[in-house]
Amino acid sequence: MTSSPTPGPVLVVDFGAQYAQLIARRVREARVYSEIVPHTWTTEQMLAKRPSAIILSGGPASVYAAGAPFVDPALFEAGVPVLGICYGFQAMAKALGGEVAQTGAREYGGTQVEVCRAGALLHGSPEHQTTWMSHGDAVHAAPEGFEVLATSAGSPVAAFEHTERRLYGVQWHPEVKHSPLGQDALENFLYSGAGLAPDWTADNVIADQVAAIRAQVGDARVICGLSGGVDSSVAAALVQRAVGEQLTCVFVDHGLLREGEAEQVEQDFVAATGVQLKVVDAREQFLDALAGVSDPETKRKIIGREFIRVFEAAAREVVEEAGEHGEEVKFLVQGTLYPDVVESGGGEGAANIKSHHNVGGLPDDLQFQLVEPLRTLFKDEVRAVGLELGVPEEIVWRQPFPGPGLGIRIVGDVTAERLETLRKADAIARAELTKAGLDREIWQCPVVLLADVRSVGVQGDGRTYGHPIVLRPVSSEDAMTADWTRLPYDVLSIISTRITNEVADVNRVVLDVTSKPPGTIEWE
Template identity: 85%
Template sequence: MTSPATAPDSTPRPVLVVDFGAQYAQLIARRVREANVYSEIVPHTWTPEQMLARDPAAIILSGGPSSVYATGAPFVDAALFDAGVPVLGICYGFQAMAQALGGKVAQTGTREYGGTEVEVCSAGVLLADTPTTQTTWMSHGDSVHAAPEGFEVLATSSGSPVAAFEDRGRRLYGVQWHPEVKHSAHGQTVLEHFLYEGAGLRPDWTADNVIADQVAAIRAQVGDARVICGLSGGVDSSVAAALVQRAVGDQLTCVFVDHGLLREGEVEQVERDFVAATGVNLVVRDERKRFLDALEGHSDPETKRKIIGREFIRVFEDAARDIVAEGHEHAVHGEGSEVKFLVQGTLYPDVVESGGGEGAANIKSHHNVGGLPDDLQFELVEPLRTLFKDEVRAVGRELGVPEPIVARQPFPGPGLGIRIIGEVTAERLEVLRRADAIAREELTKAGLDGEIWQCPVVLLADVRSVGVQGDGRTYGHPVVLRPVSSEDAMTADWTRMPYDVLSVISTRITNEVSEVNRVVLDVTSKPPGTIEWE
C-alpha cells in the first residue's frame, strides 16, 4: 500500500498544536485556521526534534487535565524554547512553559472554572487593544505564581497571580485562560495577536490558495496517469472529485458504487446535481448483492467497517480493469494505460479518529483510513486530508460544486451499514431507509437543515420492544434520532429540536414503517459519544 504521504507536500509551514490531552486541542487548531493560518495537531509525546522536523511556523501548547508537578505529568523540554520558533502556552501549556523556564507553579487553594475576570496590567503584544478588565474562560486548579526570568507579566486574576506573560525578544507567550473558547470575550484577538504580531505570520491560508496548492500537488503526483474517484454524492468525495478534475481533467473517471447501503435518492442526486454541473465522467456500479453477501453474519461495528472498506477497494479495482479493457468512451486521456490512482475524500477528523498520528487513539476505523485493505493496488490521492468539514465546503463553493451537495448533511462512507446496530440485511436496510427518509423530509419542511449538522437515524435491529398499534400488541424495533450540531465533527452537541417537529417525525415513522413501534432521541454530546453509533 502506498501511503498518501508519498504525494508532494503542498501544505504551508504549519502552526503545530501540541495536544496535552485537552478537550479543546482540535478547537485551537480550528481557531488558528479561522485566522487563515494553517495548523496541525501533534501529540505531546513528540520530542522537540520531531516537532522542529515539521519546520513549524509557530507552536501552541494546549491545555490538559494534569498538574505539572504530578508524577508522570507531561512536560515540555526546555530545548523547544531555544529553537527560535514562536511559542504560545495555553492553560496547562502555559504552566508547563513557566515551569520549564524556571518560573514557579503551585496550587493556590482557589480553583477557577468557567467565566473569570482578569485584570490587564500591561497589554504587551498579546493583549494589545483589549479591555483592561475582560471576561475569560478558565479551567485550572494550579497557577503560575512567578513568571520566568525575562518575562513580563501581562495580566492577573483572583486565582492566578500570573494569568498571562510574554518574552517578546524570544517570542514566547502564554495565557492561563482558554482563548480558543468563545466564552473568552477577546480570545480570538489574543490568538491573532500571537499569530500575526508575535509569530509574524500572514493570514494567507484561504480556499483559493488551498485549491492552487492542491492542484499543483495533484498534477505532480499523478502526471499523465489515469485516476478513478470513489464518488458517493456526499460533500467530501464530491469536492475531492471536483478538485482532481480541476487538476487533471479527463484523466479522471468517477465510480459511483451502489452498495445497497444508501439512502433514498442518492444515485439520482449524483447524476442530477454533480454530473450535470461538472460534466465529470461517471461509471455507476450496482454492487448491492456483493456488499450484502460480504456483510452477512457480521454485527461487530469494526468488522463491518473493514468489510465495507475492503469491498469498496475491490470494486474500484474491478472498475479500473473494466475502464482500461473497454476503453471507456469518456476516459480518452491515456486510453489503455493502467489506472494507478484512487481519489478519496478523506478529511482531517477521519485521520485523527482513526489513530492517524503518533499517540492518537483509534476511536473507530473510517473506511477510507483504517478500513483499507493491506494489499491496496492503488496509490491514494487525498487532497482534503488536512481539512475540516467546513473548510471543505468553502473549497467546494470556490470550485463551483452545486449547493445542494456542498450544503448537504454529512453521510458516512459505510452508509446505513453502520446505522444498523446488528447484522445488515436487505429487510433491515429497507426499514431504516424509510424511517430515514421521513426524518429528512420533516427536518427540511421545518427549515432545520441549516441548523442541524447531521441527523443520523439508527435502527436498533437486535432490540425489540412491546408496543400497541391498532388495539393489538406489537413487538417491533426502536429507531434512534441523533440530531447534532457541530463545526467540524471533532466535537458536537445534540440539537435542541422543537418538540412539535419531533412529534411529527415519531408519529409518521411509527404509522408508516410497520416494523418500528418506538422512536427515541439521543441527547449525548461528543465526547463522550461519537456522532455515529458505530
C-alpha cells in the same frame, strides 16, 4: 501532501489537551494555516517544518510531576514566535527560569482576570474580563525580561509577554467560547506577535492542492470511490480540477444508500464537475454477503471487503475501456480529513490503505497509492472548498454519512425489506428537517431501525407488533464530541406522525438524548 503556505504552518504542540484540535481550528478561523504535532517531537523536528509560529497547548500534567512533558529551552532561542496556553504557559515559564508553584489553589471554569497591562497580546482588552481556566499549578514569577499582563485570584501571573523575543503566554484557554475575548488574544498573537497575514482561504487551498496533486500524480491514471457524501465529492472535484480526464470516479451502489442519493451523484455531481463516472450496481452482491450478519464490526468488515473488491474490478475495467494505450491505475483518491489523521496517531502517511481510513475494514493488500487532498482540512473547511469548486450545495451541506451506510443503522440483520423501511423513515425525517429550516442547525441526524426489537402498538383500531425508529439529532463542530440537538417539539411530532402513518411495520418513534461521550453518534 499539505496545504501549507510559505513560510510554514503554525504548529500546535499537543501536551495531551482535550482542546488541541480546537486551538488548531481557532487559528484556521483566523485564516492562518495550522497543524497539530505531538509534544514528543524534538525541537529539530518542529523547526524542520519551518513553522511561522508555535502554540504550546494545555495538558493534564503538572510541570513538577515525574515524567511530565517539558519544553526544550532551545525552542525559545530559534526566533520563532511562541504562545503558551495553560500547561504550555507553565512549561514555558519553567523552561525560561520563571517560578511555577504548586499552591493547591485551583481555578476551574469561569474566572475573572485583571489586565494590568494590555501589551501586544491583550491589546484592546478591558481591564476586567472573564476567562476559562483549568489548572492547579500557577506561575508566581515571570521569567527575566517578561512583562506581566494579567493576574487572577489564583494566578499571580496569568499572562506575560516578551515582545522582542516574540514569546507570549496565558494561563487561561483562549480557544474555548467560554473565554469571550479569547479569539481576540489568539489573533493578536498571530497578527501582531507573529506578524502573520490572514490569507489562508479556500482559493489558496485549491491552488496549493491542485499543484500538489499534479506533482504527485504526473501522467498516471487516478480512480476515486465516490460515495455521494461531501468528503469524497470535494476530494474528487479537487482531483478533477488538477488532472481532468486522468480521473475516473467509481460510484458503487451497494444498496445501503439513503433515498435519492444514487440519482444525485449520477446526475447533479457529474453535471457540476464534468467528471467521468462509472456506476457499478452491486446491491445484490452486498446483500448476499451481509445475509444473517448482525454483529456491527462484522458488518463493517464485510462492507469494506466487498467495496474494495468491487472497486478493484472497476479499476481493471477502467484500464480495459481505455484501450490498448490505457495505463495502469496507480492512484486512489480518499476523502480522509484532518480529524482522521490526528485520531490515527498523526498520520505521517502510508502507501497502502489501512483499516482506520474512511472506508472501514479495507484489506491491507491493496496497492494503490493514496491521493488525500483533504487530509489537512476540517469538515467546515472542506465545505468551503467544495462551494468554491462548484460542488452542488445539496451535496456540500449533506449531513455526514458513514461509509457502511444504512447497514450500520439497522440494529440486526440487513435485508432488502429492512433497508426499504429505514430508507423511507430516513427520507421523512430529512424532508421535515429541511422544511423546518433546521439542516444547518444540526450536525447530523442518524435515523436508526431497531430491527431486532418489537413493541406493541395500536394502529387502525388494531393491535400491531412493529419496530421502533430512533431519531439521533446531534450538534457538533467536528464529531469529536457532540450533544443531542433540542429540536422543536412540533417538528418532532410531525416526523413521528408521518413515519408511523407512512412506513409499514413501524409503530413507535423514539428520541436519543445521549451526548458523546458517553455515547457515539452512530449506534453501531
